[in-house]
Amino acid sequence: MSVDDALEAQIATLKATGRELEQIVGDGEVRESLLRLASQFLHDAEHYAANGDEETARLALSHAAQLVATISRLVEKFGPGLRVVDSGRAERNVRRTR
Secondary structure (H helix, E strand, O other), X not given: OOHHHHHHHHHHHHHHHHHHHHHHOOOHHHHHHHHHHHHHHHHHHHHHHHOOOHHHHHHHHHHXXXXXXXXXXXXXXXXXXXXXXXXXXXXHHEEOOO
């Protein structure tokens, strides 16, 4: 597997996880703010990879992976009804809505 193939595989995996989270998370603000940002980082990673800038592609991919992992942990901890109640630090300001 080439570097390009490995990057594409990682991007595809994160996109699939992001789509799953979009289906799970009920709050539109969480989807719009957190998941959209992860999606933008994935788009950037694809763009840079396609243009041969592997270092920047990996950086964007790393940011996307961190966001997806954080959102996954928040869903595990607070359930699919989680919502952001303040624009401060996300983990501190997420409340249970179950």
